Amino acid sequence: MNVVDNLGMGKPSDLVQGTLDLLILKTLLPEAMHGWAIGKRIQQLSGEVLQVQQGSLYPALHRLEQQGWIKAKWAESETGRQAKFYALTAAGRSQLEKETANWNRLSAAINLVVSEA
C-alpha cells in the first residue's frame, strides 16, 4: 500500500503491512466518515506528512468492510450530497485495540534499535 510521504522526497514508502488499516481504524474511532474525509484526516493528523493515495485508500476500505471491521452507510455529507460513510463495528473496535498494542510494541522495538548509538 502506498502512502506518500509529503515532506520527504515524495517517493512512496511502503509502510509496514497493516499500518494503513490501523490508521483508518484509528481515524474512524471518534465518528463515522467518508473516504475523502478519512484521507484528509490522516493527512491532517500526521502534520501533512502522510498522504494516502486513492489507489490504496479505497481498496483498503473495501477490504476492511469485507472483513467486518467497519461497515458502510449512505448518508448526507456536509455538502448535502449523498456519501458513503464508514463506521467501526464492535469487532473493528477490538481489532483496533489489538493492532494499536501491536504497533506500540513494534515501534518501541524499532526505536530501541534505531536510537542505539
Add this chain to the structure above:
Amino acid sequence: MRWFEQLRMRVLMLFGRRHADKSLDDELSFHLERQIAENLAAGMTPDEARFSALRTFGNPALLREQSRASWSWNGLESLLRDLHYSVRTLRRSPTFSLMAILVIALCIGAATSLFTIVRSVLLKPLPFRDPDHLVMVYEHFRGDWANQDGFNYNVVSPADYYDWRAQTHGFQDIAAWRWWQFNLTGERDELPEVVTAAAGTWNFFPLLGVQPAFGRTFTESEDHPGSNVVMLTWSVFERRFAGDSSIVGRHIHLDGKPFTVVGILPKDFAYPYATVQVWVPYQAMASPDELQHHDWHQSHIIARLLPTVSLGNAVSQVEAVQYRDHLQYLNEPVAEDVAPRAITDDLAKDVKKPLILLMGAVACMLFIGCLNVANLLVARGAARQKEVAIRGALGAQRWTLVREQLTESLLICFAGGAAGVLLSLTATRWLAHAWKDLPSAQGIHVDGVVLGFACALVFAAALLAGLLPAISSTGKAVFAALQASSRTTGGSLSRTALRKTLLTVEIGVTVVLLISAGLLLKSFVRLRSTDLGCATDNVLTMSYSLPKEKYDKPERINAFNESLLARLRALPGVRAVALGSTLPGNSWGGDDVFTIPEHPPITPGAELPDALDRLADPGYFTALGIPLLQGRFFTMQDRDDHANRVIISNQLARQYFPGENPIGKHLLVSARDKAGYEIVGVVGDTLWQVGQPTKATMYFPLFSGNFKNSFGFSLAVRTVSEPLAMAIQVQKQIAEFDPQLPVSDVLTLTQVIGDSIGNTSFSATLVLAFAALSLLLASVGLYGVLSYLMTQRMTEIGIRIALGAQREQVLRLALVDGLRPAFLGLAFGLAASVAAVRLVQSMLYKTEPLDPAVFATVAATLLAVAALACLLPAWRASRLDPMQALRTE
C-alpha cells in the same frame, strides 16, 4: 458478531453486486467532486481544477478494479466473465470451435479407451484375495532351441507339480490347473455342445480366495482320477441352466458321463478366460499313470506366497526340487529351472506389447491434436493481436489476458473431453469385444479412476494447447503491434516461427506414427500371404472329440472314424477328406521328444530332439496337398499291430538326419510306445501357426489305436465349391452316426488363418487409423499456417506482382515457404523413427525395422499430402489481384 458481519457482506456481494458497483462509482465520483471543490477553493479556474483533480485521481478504471479485487466472490466473478467471453469468441467462429472440439474428442476418446483396457489388463489387481501374493510358476528349459523365441515359460508336468507342493515350504500353498474340453450333452433333447473346461486342484479356489455363489468347491477326497464332480461358471449356469440354483446336487453329462454339480462359481469369476464353462477336479480326467509323468507338460501353476518368505527364497526352494527331478530323468524333457511370472503379466502376455504400442500411438495422436489446437489458437491470437495490445495499454494485467485465453482452450478441451469420454464408452466396449486375445478376468469397463485419468488428460491438453499461444500473444512484444503501421508488409516473425516450430514437431511425430503403422501393415501383409504348406482354398475344417465312456476301445474309435471318412468321401461336392489330430495352422497341438536308435546316444542332460506329434489317415497328405518328398504315404495296412510307422516332415529330416537317408531309420518316442517307429516317408513342411517358424513334425498312423489319451480329431474336407455351404451336410453325416456328438470350430482353413493373424491385423489397423488421423491433422495444420501466412503477406505479394513478379514465382515462393516445415519435420521424423522402430521390431514378421520401402512410401506420402495442403493457399496467393490487395486494409 464479526462472522455475522462477514456473512452479511458475502450475501450482499453475491446478490447485490450491481448495486455495489453503482455504489462504488458514486463513492469515487464523490471523492472527485470534493477534490475539484478543494481545487476551486484554492483559486484554480474550473477547468484547471477539474484536470488537476483527475490527474491526482489516476486511472479510475484501474482504481475500480483494485477496489473490486477486495470484494468477496471476485474470483468467481472473473471466472464467469472469462467463460462468458470465451463462449462468445468460440461461437463467433463455429467452424474453428467444432473442428477443435472434434479433434480433442477423438484424441481424448481414443486415449481414454486404451487407458481403460491397459488399466484393466495390466494394472488392476485380479479380484482375488491378496492378489499381490499370487504368482505363476513355470518350468524353464536352459537350451538355446527352447529359448530362441525369448525366455521360455514352459507349462508344468503333474509329477513336477506334486513334488513342488510336497517338498517345498516357501509358499503358503501351490495349486494347478489345466485346459480341458468336454462334450456337454442334454438330459432331454437339448443340443449337444463342446464346452471349454478347466481342471483345477482341490486347493485352487481356496488358494485364490474365491467363494462359490452356490454350493461348495471341490474337496481333497474328490480330487482323484475318475472323479465325477463339476463346478459351473456363471455364464453356463445362466445360459444353459436358466440360473436355477437347484442344479446344485444334480447331474449333468460331460462326454456322456454323469457329473454331480457341487457348486456355481460367482459371476465376476472369469479366470483364466471367460470362455471356460465348467471346472472339474485336477485329477478327474487324468489317468493314474499320467500323474506320475515328469515329461507331460500341460499344467499352469499358481502359488501363494507366505508373508514371511521372499519370492526369491520360495522360488529357489522349488528350483532345487526341480533340478533334482531333472537329474533323475536326464533322458526325458524335464526342465532344469523354474521361472516365476506375475499373474497379470501371465494373462496379458499376448496383448502387452500391442497394448503398449497402441498406447504410444494414441499418446502421439493426442500430442498432435493438442499441437494442432495450439496452432489454431496461435493463428487466432495473431488476428486479435491489436485487441490484446489495446487492452494491455488500458491497464489489463497480463495474467488476466493469459487466463482469458486459457479459459478458451480449457472450454474447447472440456467440451471435447466430455464428447471423448462418451465416445470412449462405446469404443471401449467395441475394443473389448473385437480384441479376442484380451484377458477378461478383471472386467473391462470405465470407472472412477478412468474418469479421473480423462479429466487429468483434459487439463493437460488444455494447458498444452492454451499456454503456448496465450503466453506468446500477450508478451511485451505485443505492444509493438500498436506501433506497427496498419499496413503491415510481413507477419510478425516470432509468431510465424512459433507456428512453424509447432508444425515441424507435429509432422515429425506423424512421420514416426506413419512409419510404425507402415511396418506393422507390411508385416501383416507378409503374414497373410504366408504359405501354410498345404492347400487352403475350399477347405472346410471341423473338430470333434469322441467321449471315452462310449468309445472305450480303439476299435470303436477306428470304426467311427473309418465309416465317417467313407461316408464323407462319397458325398457329392467333396473332392477329398483328411482326418487327423491337429490340422496345419490350427495350433501347437502337442509335441514329444524322441531318440534315434541308429544314432549314437545323446549325452545325458543335453537338449533332447523334439517334434510336433500328429495323427494322419492314409488320405491325409493327398487331401491337404502336402507333397511327398521321399518314401511313401500311409496305407490302410499301417494299422493296429502294423502301425509302428512314422512319416516325418522335411524340417525333421534336415534337422536330425543331415546328409543321410532317414527312410528305414527309427524314432523312439517314449511317450507313445517303448518300441520304435520306422520312418516310411518324408513330407513337406507345414506351419503349426501362421507367423511362427516351422517346427519338426512327426505323423503317426491314425488307425494305430494309440491315441495318447486324447480323442480329439480334426476333419478337413476339400470341396468343389464354397466350403461353408457343405458344413451342414457334413455335420448331418456325423449326427447320423452319433446324435450326441457335437462338433466345434466349423471354419474354412482361410478363416483359421485369418483368426490366428486377427490380432496382428487388429493392432496394425488401429495404429494405421491413428497414423492416418495424425496425417490429416498435420495437413490441416499445414494448410492453416500457410493460409495465415499468405493473408499476412497479401500486401507484400500484391506489391511484388504489381512490380512484375510472375505468378509462377509467387507460387513457388509460397510453396517453398509452406513446405519448409514439412521437409524439416520429415527429416526429424525419419531420424526419430530409426530409434522408435526398435520398439516395434519384436512385433514384426519377416519385415526389417528399417525397411526402405516403408520409409520411402511414408516420406513420399507425407510430402504429397503436405504439397496438397500448401497448394491451395499458394495458388490463391499467386492469383492475387494486386490492385485489390493494395487497396484492402
